[in-house]
Amino acid sequence: MRLELQKRAGASTLFSILSPFIALVLTLVAGAIMFVILGKPPLASLYTYFVEPLSDPWAREQILVKATPLTLIAVGLAVCFRSGNWNIGAEGQYLIGGMFGAMIPVLFNDWNSPIVLPLILIMGMLGGALYGLIPAFLKSRFGTNEILTSLMLVYVAQQFVDWIVRGPWRNPQGMGFPGTKKFNESAILPSLWQHADAHYGAVIALVAAIGVWFMLAKTTKGFEVTVLGQSPRAGRFAGFSVKNMTIFAFLFSGAMAGLAGISEVSGSVEKLDDKLSLGYGFTAIIVAFLGRLNPLGIVAAALVLALSYIGGEAAQISLGVSDRAARVFQGLLLFFVLACDTLIHYRVRLLRTPKKLSGKTHQPHSPSQVDTAKAKVWNQVGHGN
Amino acid sequence: MKKTLFALAASAAVMLSAGAAQADGHAKTKACFIYIGPTGDFGWTYQHDEGRKAVEAKFGDKVETAYLENVPESAEAQRPIEAFARSGCNIIFTTSFNYMDPTNKAAAKYPDVKFEHATGYKREHPNVSTYSSKFYQGRYVQGQIAAKMSKTGVAGYIASFPIPEVVRGINSFILGAQSVNPDFKLKVVWVSTWFDPPKEADAAKALIDQGVDILTQHTDSTAAMQVAAERGIKAFGQASDMIKFGPKTQLTAIIDDWAPYYIERVKAVMDGTWKQQDVWHGMDHGSVAMAPYTNMPDDVAAMAKKTEESIRDGSFEPFTGPVMKQDGTVWLKDGEKADIGTMLGMNFYVKGVDDKLPQ
Numbered sequence: 050m051r052l053e054l055q056k057r058a059g060a061s062t063l064f065s066i067l068s069p070f071i072a073l074v075l076t077l078v079a080g081a082i083m084f085v086i087l088g089k090p091p092l093a094s095l096y097t098y099f100v101e102p103l104s105d106p107w108a109r110e111q112i113l114v115k116a117t118p119l120t121l122i123a124v125g126l127a128v129c130f131r132s133g134n135w136n137i138g139a140e141g142q143y144l145i146g147g148m149f150g151a152m153i154p155v156l157f158n159d160w161n162s163p164i165v166l167p168l169i170l171i172m173g174m175l176g177g178a179l180y181g182l183i184p185a186f187l188k189s190r191f192g193t194n195e196i197l198t199s200l201m202l203v204y205v206a207q208q209f210v211d212w213i214v215r216g217p218w219r220n221p222q223g224m225g226f227p228g229t230k231k232f233n234e235s236a237i238l239p240s241l242w243q244h245a246d247a248h249y250g251a252v253i254a255l256v257a258a259i260g261v262w263f264m265l266a267k268t269t270k271g272f273e274v275t276v277l278g279q280s281p282r283a284g285r286f287a288g289f290s291v292k293n294m295t296i297f298a299f300l301f302s303g304a305m306a307g308l309a310g311i312s313e314v315s316g317s318v319e320k321l322d323d324k325l326s327l328g329y330g331f332t333a334i335i336v337a338f339l340g341r342l343n344p345l346g347i348v349a350a351a352l353v354l355a356l357s358y359i360g361g362e363a364a365q366i367s368l369g370v371s372d373r374a375a376r377v378f379q380g381l382l383l384f385f386v387l388a389c390d391t392l393i394h395y396r397v398r399l400l401r402t403p404k405k406l407s408g409k410t411h412q413p414h415s416p417s418q419v420d421t422a423k424a425k426v427w428n429q430v431g432h433g434n
Numbered sequence: 435m436k437k438t439l440f441a442l443a444a445s446a447a448v449m450l451s452a453g454a455a456q457a458d459g460h461a462k463t464k465a466c467f468i469y470i471g472p473t474g475d476f477g478w479t480y481q482h483d484e485g486r487k488a489v490e491a492k493f494g495d496k497v498e499t500a501y502l503e504n505v506p507e508s509a510e511a512q513r514p515i516e517a518f519a520r521s522g523c524n525i526i527f528t529t530s531f532n533y534m535d536p537t538n539k540a541a542a543k544y545p546d547v548k549f550e551h552a553t554g555y556k557r558e559h560p561n562v563s564t565y566s567s568k569f570y571q572g573r574y575v576q577g578q579i580a581a582k583m584s585k586t587g588v589a590g591y592i593a594s595f596p597i598p599e600v601v602r603g604i605n606s607f608i609l610g611a612q613s614v615n616p617d618f619k620l621k622v623v624w625v626s627t628w629f630d631p632p633k634e635a636d637a638a639k640a641l642i643d644q645g646v647d648i649l650t651q652h653t654d655s656t657a658a659m660q661v662a663a664e665r666g667i668k669a670f671g672q673a674s675d676m677i678k679f680g681p682k683t684q685l686t687a688i689i690d691d692w693a694p695y696y697i698e699r700v701k702a703v704m705d706g707t708w709k710q711q712d713v714w715h716g717m718d719h720g721s722v723a724m725a726p727y728t729n730m731p732d733d734v735a736a737m738a739k740k741t742e743e744s745i746r747d748g749s750f751e752p753f754t755g756p757v758m759k760q761d762g763t764v765w766l767k768d769g770e771k772a773d774i775g776t777m778l779g780m781n782f783y784v785k786g787v788d789d790k791l792p793q
Contacts, residue, residue: 057658108519111513215626224505225596225792226532227626244543246513317509324508362514366500366521 050104054395064356064393069346071383071425073353079381089368097367098360098378110357113247114317115355118143118309120254120348122333124261124307127342129298131265133278136299138184138199138304140330141206142177147314148210149176151321154236155218155229165235170253170311177307178300180206185299189292195299207326228322238316247403248316250309257305261343272299306330335383338390354379435443465489465700466523467501469516470530471629471654478628478654478673478690479503482529482552485692493602495512496704507628509530512539515655519544525703527554527696529627531597540564547706550699553599560710566599567693568716571745572688572724573650574752575608575669575738579685579727581618581646582734583668586620588788590641596792598780600652605784606752607650610741612786613735621646622789631657640766641669648685658684668729674728675725688736692718717746753777758785 064071069319081091102108122139123354129136136142150173151166184198193276215227222230241247277284277294281303314321336354340347361375467486472477486499500523502514511533519524519540523546528537534554541549541559549559552568593600603621603787609779611618619645623637634653638661641649649669651658656679660667663683671677671687697711702708715721724742727735744750753768760783766772783791 088502105520111517165480224531225624225626228508228733319509323507324507324510347469362502362517365502365515365522366514372504 051400053398054391055398056395057393059266060394063340068348068389068393069341069386071263072339072382072389073357075205075385075389076378080378083374084370085306094368094370095426096363099356100171102356102359102363108293108363110245112352112355113251115358116348116351117248117250117254117314117353118329119318119333119336119354120407121250121257121309121312122236122302122306122348123337123340123351124254124258124344125302126337127340127347128261128274129302129343130337131278131342132274132294132298133281134185134188134295134298135196136181136184136302137196137331137334138181138201138203138206139302139329139333140201140221140326141203142180142201142303143313143330144171144206144210144326145180145308145310146303146390147179147310147321147325148213149173149179150311151229151314152220153233154232154315155321158230158233161233161235164239166315169236169315172309173207173307173311173314174304175307176278177310177354178304181299181306182296189295195295197228199299202329208307210321211376212322214321218235220320220323231320232315236315237319238312242311249313250312250316253284253308254313254351256294257308258344258348265344327386332379334383335379335386339382354382358384437762454681461494461703462496462523463494463496463700464498464500464520464521465519465696465703466499466526468505468511468518468526468530468533469503470507470533473501473505474600475629475654476656476674476679478674479549481674481690482527482692483694485696486694489696489700492654493700493704509536512536515540516543517706518660518769519547523547525550525700525708527699531595531599536769549701550640555712557710557712561712563681563709563711565713567600567690567721568714569688569690570602570751571716572722573606574610574745575687575724576650576688577607577612577618578614579730579734579738579743580607580650580670581611581614582737583685583734584618584646584648584649584728586642587615587617588621588646589648592634592637592641592645592649592653593621593622596624596651596781598778601780601791602625602777603691604787605780608786609752609757614663619786619788622787624772624792625653626651629654631655634658635661638662639665642685656680660695664748666728671725677725677728682729684725686727689725691721691722691723716784717742726733735737759783760785760791762782773787778789 083092084091102112122143126136126139152171152172180202183202184195187193187198188195193294212230218229220228220230238248239252241249241251247363265274273289273294276287277289277291294376314325321366332354336347336350339353340350357375357378363373364370364374365372455612467482469479469482473479473483476694483501486501489497490499496785501502507509507530507537515526515528515536523694527550529552531553532632534551534556537549537551538556538558541562545561547561549562554564555616557564591604591607593604608620621641623641625637628635634651634655638649638658642665649658649662649667651672654673659669659671659676659680662682668685669680669683671684673688673690675687675689677684699708727738751771753766753772755770756768757766762785765784
């Protein structure tokens with residue numbers, strides 16, 4: 050006996066739309082079971098997790114703060130994933146973006162000018178894009194697997210940023226703690242209102258989501274992304290270049306991740322330190338898929354994942370569950386999103402008669418690169434951060 | 435007798451405070467704790483959590499406690515502190531040095547909540563207190579033991595961050611060692627983290643490879659103790675009794691006992707007598723204690739006990755001259771005691787430390 054995945058003739062449109070919602074419900078059910086096992090009241094726990102934060106304006110603001118980098122990174126990834134390129138290294142591009150952007154306020158700490166802020170945002174995008182260019186170049190030039198190279202470069206970026214904030218950029222008045230000097234006023238992304246934690250990064254993220262939606266839905270570039278993603282051959286006939294698309298997709302998603310990095314550094318932390326890497330780049334992959342690679346869906350998905358962080362802290366405080374529980378939720382969510390997607394496109398068949406080993410094995414479905422990438426994503430989110 | 439009195443006083447206070455708390459609209463006093471590592475680090479955070487449990491045991495139904503573990507020392511720390519303040523915590527203990535700014539920022543936003551920041555020095559608002567212990571007193575005893583026990587005459591020190599508290603510990607250790615063996619040397623490795631078991635273990639191995647045969651640490655995990663046990667050298671436990679992780683390895687350990695302080699401060703909140711303060715207690719208050727002296731000859735243990743006792747009763751102070759700085763200049767003249775300002779801001783090594791202090 051063995052299990053086999055067989056491609057369905059046509060995926061149901063209804064279920065394609067419902068898929069993320071089914072996944073959400075399944076996550077909640079699995080989460081409730083987890084709470085029962087932990088000895089906590091399941092419904093009250095889920096309430097603490099997913100409803101209570103929404104009733105408190107402060108918690109809503111914190112959700113907005115968390116959703117900002119997730120949205121920025123995920124809309125970039127949406128373009129990349131849609132084009133059939135698998136950038137798993139957004140976390141690294143996010144870090145290098147943050148570092149590039151920090152260059153001006155760190156090296157020219159006294160430079161106060163209105164052009165500093167736009168300049169550092171551009172620098173952040175540039176840093177992320179250049180870092181994204183490495184796996185893109187390797188793929189288009191040598192045919193390397195971009196999933197592996199982009200992922201590995203995350204660790205390089207983490208070590209590099211760690212080194213720079215402990216070494217050359219360390220604040221001399223910082224008692225030896227890793228981290229640069231605090232940025233001056235003109236290098237700080239302003240708060241949305243007085244004393245707010247939420248900053249203009251949220252506005253930038255929303256504008257970016259709408260902009261990317263427009264690009265994907267209404268422009269030739271968006272058409273090119275979709276065509277090359279769904280059928281590279283057809284795309285080539287239309288005169289589109291797969292290689293150029295790889296470069297574009299990585300530059301674009303890298304720039305967005307870099308922008309997320311610098312907006313976090315400049316808006317929230319106000320300096321570069323060794324705690325910048327919080328796994329947003331990996332969580333954003335869940336966000337991108339949960340949002341169905343649609344920029345507007347991504348905004349909603351980012352808010353859901355941000356809620357899982359803030360709710361996780363609330364649950365830690367009032368229920369005494371470990372901080373790992375929030376990560377389990379995120380893992381469950383990605384698992385169910387991918388499982389639902391798979392089951393919409395494939396049916397599971399149980400074959401009773403095993404095929405002869407010597408015979409030519411019938412392969413109704415060879416694992417596509419998409420599935421490999423998703424598996425990789427799964428591994429990362431599962432125990433990456 | 436003293437105990438009974440205290441218990442009577444405590445229960446009276448509890449009764450009084452219950453009335454006060456109810457009048458205030460709270461049934462219970464809520465004490466909350468922010469931890470840098472996991473409660474299962476069996477070092478620094480573990481001891482703070484033992485203090486939290488002692489508060490629960492002491493006040494029972496009158497109190498509610500909560501904690502958040504693995505909270506990074508960064509801007510990210512402010513959100514959980516604020517979340518605590520909003521969840522009805524009456525007093526919040528933030529138990530690592532670099533929670534200093536997030537704690538003070540949160541204190542400004544929640545003036546009715548009391549904040550207690552461990553090992554810091556900023557009290558920017560009237561609702562922020564700071565507290566620490568004179569861990570360096572235990573380091574001196576350790577230094578003496580190390581000098582007696584070491585064959586190579588070199589000990590290894592796994593250090594976290596060059597903040598005064600850590601530098602004080604290093605200096606006190608080497609002064610203790612030199613009181614036994616004037617030529618004793620100390621090697622230091624900076625790991626730039628409070629809690630990272632693999633990194634701590636690597637530092638331990640590197641030090642052993644450089645010829646040290648006694649290890650001590652200013653980090654939070656038991657990793658170094660375990661490495662020392664594997665490699666057959668001796669080591670000191672840090673923050674908590676780590677004898678379980680090195681039954682044949684641990685010489686003694688500095689035990690941080692936060693329970694009395696936490697009970698006192700939670701009670702002050704209950705009574706409505708909480709006031710801003712800066713507390714730095716040592717062995718005399720029992721906030722710094724030594725684990726049993728094990729794996730050493732009786733005469734060494736007797737010497738350690740004698741030193742411990744003289745520090746506790748105040749007849750001896752580790753930072754007493756003559757002491758020279760690392761560069762050979764005189765810091766403390768014969769019989770001179772260090773002033774508190776220099777102690778709190780200590781940013782230089784004394785003679786004999788084989789390391790350059792990171793700036």
